[in-house]
Amino acid sequence: MSLVFYIITALTVAGGLASMVLKNTVHCALALTVAFAGLALFFLNLDAQFAGFVQILVYIGAVAILVVFAILLTKGSETPKGGVFSRTWLAGLAVAAAVFAVLGWAILHTAPMLPGASPAPTATVLQIGQALIGRYVLPLEIVAVLLTAALIGAVIVAMHEKEGTK
Amino acid sequence: MLGEGILKGMAETAKNFFGSYFSADRLTTVEYPEQRIAPFEAARVFPFLVYDAKNPPDAADWEAGMRCVACQICEKECPPKCIYIEKSTDRKPDALGKPQFYPARFDIDISVCMSCQICVEVCPFEAIKMDTEFELSTGDRFGGLLLDRKQLAKSNEYYHQIHLNEANAVDARLAAEKAKAEAKTKAAVAAKAPSIAAATAGEGA
Amino acid sequence: MIDNLDQIFVLLQHWLVSFLPASWQGAASVLINAAAIVCVFPALFAVAVWLERKGLGRMQNRLGPNRVGPYGLLQPIADGIKSLTKEDIVPLSADTAVHFLAPVLLVVTAFMGFAVLPMGRNMVLVDLDAGLLFYFAMGASTELAVFMAGWSSRNKYSLLGAMRAVAQMISYEVVLLLSSVVVVMMAGSLSLTKIVEAQNHYTWGIPHWYIFTPWGLAGFVMYAIAATAETNRSPFDLPEGESELVAGYHTEYSGFKFALFFLGEYVAMLSISGLGTTLFLGGWSAPFSFLTWVPSWIWFFSKLMLSIFVFIWMRGTLPRLRQDQLMNFAWKFVLPMCLLNLMVAAVWRFMGDGWLRWFVCSAILLVAYVGVGLTELRKKHIGPRSYRYAE
Numbered sequence: 001m002s003l004v005f006y007i008i009t010a011l012t013v014a015g016g017l018a019s020m021v022l023k024n025t026v027h028c029a030l031a032l033t034v035a036f037a038g039l040a041l042f043f044l045n046l047d048a049q050f051a052g053f054v055q056i057l058v059y060i061g062a063v064a065i066l067v068v069f070a071i072l073l074t075k076g077s078e079t080p081k082g083g084v085f086s087r088t089w090l091a092g093l094a095v096a097a098a099v100f101a102v103l104g105w106a107i108l109h110t111a112p113m114l115p116g117a118s119p120a121p122t123a124t125v126l127q128i129g130q131a132l133i134g135r136y137v138l139p140l141e142i143v144a145v146l147l148t149a150a151l152i153g154a155v156i157v158a159m160h161e162k163e164g165t166k
Numbered sequence: 167m168l169g170e171g172i173l174k175g176m177a178e179t180a181k182n183f184f185g186s187y188f189s190a191d192r193l194t195t196v197e198y199p200e201q202r203i204a205p206f207e208a209a210r211v212f213p214f215l216v217y218d219a220k221n222p223p224d225a226a227d228w229e230a231g232m233r234c235v236a237c238q239i240c241e242k243e244c245p246p247k248c249i250y251i252e253k254s255t256d257r258k259p260d261a262l263g264k265p266q267f268y269p270a271r272f273d274i275d276i277s278v279c280m281s282c283q284i285c286v287e288v289c290p291f292e293a294i295k296m297d298t299e300f301e302l303s304t305g306d307r308f309g310g311l312l313l314d315r316k317q318l319a320k321s322n323e324y325y326h327q328i329h330l331n332e333a334n335a336v337d338a339r340l341a342a343e344k345a346k347a348e349a350k351t352k353a354a355v356a357a358k359a360p361s362i363a364a365a366t367a368g369e370g371a
Numbered sequence: 372m373i374d375n376l377d378q379i380f381v382l383l384q385h386w387l388v389s390f391l392p393a394s395w396q397g398a399a400s401v402l403i404n405a406a407a408i409v410c411v412f413p414a415l416f417a418v419a420v421w422l423e424r425k426g427l428g429r430m431q432n433r434l435g436p437n438r439v440g441p442y443g444l445l446q447p448i449a450d451g452i453k454s455l456t457k458e459d460i461v462p463l464s465a466d467t468a469v470h471f472l473a474p475v476l477l478v479v480t481a482f483m484g485f486a487v488l489p490m491g492r493n494m495v496l497v498d499l500d501a502g503l504l505f506y507f508a509m510g511a512s513t514e515l516a517v518f519m520a521g522w523s524s525r526n527k528y529s530l531l532g533a534m535r536a537v538a539q540m541i542s543y544e545v546v547l548l549l550s551s552v553v554v555v556m557m558a559g560s561l562s563l564t565k566i567v568e569a570q571n572h573y574t575w576g577i578p579h580w581y582i583f584t585p586w587g588l589a590g591f592v593m594y595a596i597a598a599t600a601e602t603n604r605s606p607f608d609l610p611e612g613e614s615e616l617v618a619g620y621h622t623e624y625s626g627f628k629f630a631l632f633f634l635g636e637y638v639a640m641l642s643i644s645g646l647g648t649t650l651f652l653g654g655w656s657a658p659f660s661f662l663t664w665v666p667s668w669i670w671f672f673s674k675l676m677l678s679i680f681v682f683i684w685m686r687g688t689l690p691r692l693r694q695d696q697l698m699n700f701a702w703k704f705v706l707p708m709c710l711l712n713l714m715v716a717a718v719w720r721f722m723g724d725g726w727l728r729w730f731v732c733s734a735i736l737l738v739a740y741v742g743v744g745l746t747e748l749r750k751k752h753i754g755p756r757s758y759r760y761a762e
Contacts, residue, residue, distance in 0.1 A: 026469075026522060049500055050501050050504065053501055056508035056512065057507055060511060060512050061508065061510075061515070062541075064515060065541070068515075072534075168741060168745070175688040176688050183426065183429045193433070193434070194432050197437075
């Protein structure tokens with residue numbers, strides 16, 4: 001595991017921790033953006049160029065902005081008066097530890113089953129494109145329909161608000 | 167709606183851009199203060215007091231030849247009240263020979279003056295006119311912007327230089343008034359002593 | 372000799388790197404290239420600022436700055452010194468960390484875009500397979516910087532200005548991507564070097580630049596509109612024009628941070644023009660086949676400065692668009708035309724060579740443009756004003 005991997009790990013974990021620990025919600029959203037960037041760097045480290053750049057484009061360029069807008073349009077941008085940590089933090093810690101244990105066991109258990117030390121498959125954009133149009137065209141179309149439904153739903157919800165007040 | 171307006175606009179700006187290197191009407195700015203545009207006939211900035219210089223001119227002309235008789239009409243009519251006049255106690259003869267008061271003090275505060283020209287319009291003696299001098303900035307914000315009568319007094323020749331048509335009209339009016347006054351006095355003298363006038367006229371002829 | 376002149380920067384880089392031991396040469400060559408980009412493009416920024424002030428002045432029947440140096444050439448230096456020495460005022464209630472990081476993020480993401488632009492033959496910093504996608508990823512991060520600037524100022528007007536700027540940038544980002552997708556479709560690759568090479572062929576002396584095709588011309592026009600909106604230039608400069616009128620997202624910035632915003636805006640303009648020339652104007656290829664002896668990087672930078680001049684020309688000509696007008700324009704007019712352009716490009720591809728495809732594609736695009744223009748964008752009848760109050 002190279003030095004670059006450790007640096008990216010440190011960045012991602014720091015971003016994730018900061019987004020939990022910071023008091024100001026918008027700061028948390030920005031720290032989450034740093035975590036997204038760390039994930040993108042992981043993808044790039046593994047030579048998955050398409051996944052890495054799409055991660056930046058979608059997560060940082062759209063999802064982070066969406067999160068920040070959502071925080072601003074509600075009252076989340078004010079620092080809460082009573083602290084940010086809940087009273088039942090022990091139960092939360094127990095649940096989180098259990099989930100981590102299950103995931104860790106699953107990953108470590110399947111690690112020996114992978115074909116060892118083979119060169120990573122290069123998924124160029126051409127191959128991804130061909131797969132999307134060839135083998136996975138039905139899921140692609142279903143996702144497209146889902147996105148269209150979401151867009152139309154958003155427009156209808158926004159329009160209804162306008163009709164309601166007039 | 168098809169974007170032809172944008173194209174027409176872009177053609178006009180391109181003509182401005184390339185034309186500004188060749189023709190003067192596409193580049194209307196001048197590089198002040200090295201170059202200046204000649205002031206217009208009707209340009210006005212702040213008022214000044216006109217004085218008639220004797221021929222040959224004398225250094226004390228500005229005080230003796232000032233047309234202002236301290237009637238204080240401009241002081242009363244000025245909307246922001248920027249004129250301050252103190253009448254003199256003695257009189258001196260004016261252009262028509264009649265003894266008139268003169269202003270011992272005539273101050274205009276040009277930081278207040280709004281160049282409305284009302285003082286010029288109401289002056290019955292053609293004594294105050296609008297100047298075109300605008301480079302009056304000074305470091306002294308209060309005293310430096312309060313012009314006294316020495317600074318305000320400028321000759322009739324200067325008035326001709328800055329507003330030629332107006333000055334000519336004013337001169338014609340004043341000459342007509344003077345001629346009318348002289349004709350009236352001559353008629354009065356002739357009416358009072360016709361024999362003496364006839365005798366002197368006969369002797370003179 | 373001509374080839375040497377064309378490759379002069381590449382040869383210079385190889386010569387500089389040859390002084391170092393072999394294990395360091397890879398990193399050193401990348402560092403030298405990056406340093407060259409960081410030196411050249413701010414210099415071009417200074418030239419662009421000078422060109423803007425003089426050009427805009429001439430278009431407005433006046434001289435631009437002409438006192439600082441001959442023809443005002445030292446004016447950008449004077450501006451730089453002014454912004455370095457001005458007091459850096461940070462509002463008391465502002466969020467200092469985010470307030471500091473916003474211009475930094477803006478400038479960093481603006482400069483990152485240059486990494487994939489081919490500025491001459493063999494002159495790309497990193498030849499990525501998904502180069503175009505990298506460029507757009509960096510462009511998307513710019514929006515976050517704008518938002519951070521507006522929010523951290525703790526100023527309602529700054530926040531509103533930032534929200535409007537982000538809304539405008541997101542809408543036109545969609546248009547930008549879709550108008551570039553046409554080029555990707557026809558070139559068959561996301562790599563910018565391959566896109567330029569696909570345009571570098573000549574027929575009867577005229578190159579195969581994509582702008583000389585009907586779908587390419589439509590795509591270029593829409594790309595230009597989206598690029599103007601992305602970099603907040605006139606006529607889409609409501610976010611920054613507001614800072615003259617009320618406030619904008621960089622109101623609370625003074626001194627060098629404001630200079631960084633200014634730099635970021637012009638560098639983004641340069642970089643998006645660079646991408647536009649790569650995608651539609653053939654990048655570093657010469658306009659006529661008998662001119663290929665001129666070095667390729669001269670063509671790239673000439674086309675870049677020509678695009679900058681067109682930006683300045685548009686700024687001098689057009690009044691500002693209102694927020695609702697520009698959003699309407701993006702979603703109701705430009706976006707459908709982009710989608711239609713995709714279909715037209717597909718028709719072009721599958722019709723095969725010949726004059727018929729020119730005619731059919733141009734006809735479809737013209738009819739759609741005129742039709743939508745006359746119906747969608749005509750002056751709406753303005754009735755009595757209706758009010759909508761906040762709940």
